[in-house]
Amino acid sequence: MQSNAALEYDYSIVKLFMWTTVIFGIVGMAIGVLIASQLAFPDLNYLMGEYGTFSRLRPLHTNVVIYGFTLSGIWASMYYVGQRVLKVSLLESGFLRFMSKLHFLLYMIVAALMVVTLALGITASKEYAQMEWPLDILVVLTWVVSGIALFGMIGLRREKTLYISMWYYIAFFLAVAMLYLFNNMEVPTYFFSGGLGAWYHSVSMYAGTNDALVQWWWGHNAVAFVFTVPIIAMIYYFLPKESGQAVYSYKLSLLSFWGLMFVYLWAGGHHLIWSTVPDWMQTMGSVFSVVLILPSWGSAINMLLTMKGEWNQLTENPLIKFMILASTFYMLSTLEGPIQSVKSVNAIAHFTDWIIGHVHDGVLGWVAFMVFAAVMHMAPRVFKREIYSKSLLEAQFWIQTIGVVLYFSSMWIAGITQGMMWRAVDEYGNLVYSFIDTVSVLHPYYTIRAFGGLLYLIGVFMFAWNFFKTATAGRRLEQEPRYKSPMA
Amino acid sequence: MFHWLEKHPFFFAVGVFVVIAYAGLIEVLPNFMEKARPIKGLKPYTVLELAGKEVYKKDNCIACHSQLIRPFKAETDRYGQYSMSGEYAYDRPFLWGSKRTGPDLHRVGRYRTPDWHANHMWNPKSVVPDSIMPAYKHQFTNVADLETAYAEAVTVKKVFNTPYGDDIKPGKAAFEKYKKEKILPEALKIAKAMKRDDLVKMVESGKVPEVVALVAYLERLK
C-alpha cells in the first residue's frame, strides 16, 4: 500500500502524552532551578520543611525530567511516528487503542505515586532507580503494556520494511526492560520478617561492589536507552520530515545503529573508575567509552549531512534550528563523555560539577531540544492548526541556548576548579585547601548556573504557552502540511 | 542480512537483544561468581545502625556525599585509608554516591564525634560558617523506624546468611524484646554522647529520634 492519504491516524493518545510532556517539563525544570538556587543560596532549603531540602528534591528533579518529561515526549512521538511509518492506524484495532490508553493511565498512576513517595523519602536510593518495589511492579506493567502497543502496531503494519526510527524504538523498549528488571531485584523485608515494619521496604539483592556494578550497568544505560536511543529515533523521523530532505546515508545509519547497540552496554564501567570493581572492568569501561564516539558521531553526522544544500532552512525555520543544535550538542556531549572516561581525566572529573555540566549539555541541548522540536512539529498535524507564534519559538530558541551555554560553561569551570583544589599540595606534599575552601569558591558558578537554568525555564514557559495557544487558538489548517510546519 | 532483519521485526528484536545482552553476560555475571567477601573482622550493621542508614537514605545524604575513597594520596590524606571492596559486603544497597558537594563520609567515624554531629546536623553553619549543607532539624523530633530496620536484619540473615545472632528472629514479640534489650541501650549511649537532653529524654521514653540512629550509623563508618 503506497498511499497514506486514505489512512486516518488516531492522535488522541499522542495528544495526551504531549500534554504531559509540557506539564512535567515545567514541574521538573522548576524543581531544577530551585535546587540549583539552593546550592548558591542555602537558605532556600527551608521553604517546605523537611520536604524542601536539596537532598529530597534532587531525586524528584531527576525522576520528573527523565521519567516524566522525556518519556512523555518519547511516547508521544512513538505513537505518532509509529502509526505513520508503519502505515497503520490505531483506529483499525480497538485492542491496540485500548492498550495505548491503558499505557497512559498506568503511566499517570506510577508518576503520581513516584512523586509522592520520593517527596516522603521512600526510596531504594539507587540513582534513576529510586522507586520501591511496589512501584517497580507497576513500572514493569506499564512497560509491558507499552510494548504490546508498540509490537501490536508493528504486527499490523502495511509497510513491510521497518524505518530507522522503529529500530531505535524497539531497542529502547527491549534494553530498558532487561536492565530495569535486573537492577531492581529486591527482597521485600515485610514478608521475610513475619510482617514487621513498612510493607513497601526492601533490601537490594546485591551487596556492595556487586550492587554498584549492576546499578551502573543500569544507570549508564538508562542514559543510553532513554536519553539517546529513542531521541535518535525522533531525529531520524522529524528532521527529514520538517526539512523535506532524505536521510543522507542509509549505510551510515545502519552502521551507527548496530555499532551503538553493541558498544553501549560495555561503557557502563566508566562510572566506576578508581572504585573497588576489578581493574579490567574499569579499563573496559574506559576503552569502550572512547569507541562509543564512532556510532554516536555517525548518527549526528548523518543528521547534519541530511541538511546538505539546504542550510538556508536553518535561518528560516526555528524547528530546524532546534534540531540542528540538538545534533551538535549530541556531538559535544558524546565527545565530552569519552574524555571524562579516560582514567587520568576521570580522577579529576569524577564527583565534581563537571559531570553535572556534562549531563546537562546533553539533556538540555540534545534531549530537551529534540523533544521541543518534535512536539512542535507534531502539534500542527495532530491539532490541525498552525503553530501559534514563530517569533515566540525563535525567542525560546535563543533564550534557551544562552541558558545551556551558561549552565555548562559554569559547571565546567566549577568542576575542574574543584577537582584541582581537592588534590592541590604544597611543596612539602601537604594538602593546601580544606574541604570548605573548595565549596566556597564555587558560589559564583552556582549562581551563574542557577541563572542559566532560570533562562532555560523561561524558555519552557514560552514553549508551554505556544503549545497551549496552538492547540486552542491556532489558525485552522485545511490540509496536513507536507514538510515545513506552518507557523504564524 | 540487515535488509532481511528490517522486514522481520521478531528476528530484528532478537538480534538487538542478543547484541545488547552480550556485554552484560561477559562483564557483569563473572563478578557474581565471587561472592562479596567481607574483610576480616567486619560485623554486620546493628539494628540501630541500619535504622540510621535508612535515615541517610530517606534524607538522601547521597545527593551530596560519597562513600568511596579513591586510591590517591590526596584522598587518603584527606579522608584516610582508601576504600576496599570487602568493607561493603553488608551494604545493601551500596551508597557510594556520584557527587561530592560535601566531603566523603566513608571514614567520618574516625574524626568526628557524636556531639559534633549533633551541632552540625542541627545547624551546619554553626560549625562551618560557609557550609551549604541544609540543617536537618526535623531529624531531632522524627522518630526512627526501628521495626523496619529490624525487619531488614531478619531478612538479610535469612536470605543472604548475614551473620546475625540468634536473637534476630521474625515476629513482633521478638522485635519488642530485642528493642528493649539491645537497641534502646545502644541508642541511649549515643544520645548521651550527643550531649542533648531532649534526645536523651526521648530515648528514655522508648522513642529513638532519627538523628540518634543516623549518628550511630555515621559513627560506624570507620
Ligand code: HEM
Ligand atoms: C531548567 C533546567 C534545569 C536545571 C536548572 C537543572 C538543575 C540541576 C541540578 C542543580 C542538579 C543537581 C546537581 C548537583 O547535584 O550538583 C541536576 C541534576 C540532574 N539533572 Fe537537571 N536541571 C535542569 C534540567 C534537566 C533536564 C531537562 C534533565 C533531563 C531531561 C535533567 C537531568 C538531570 C540529571 C540526570 C541529574 C543528575 C546528574 C548526576 O547525578 O550526575 N536536568 N539538575
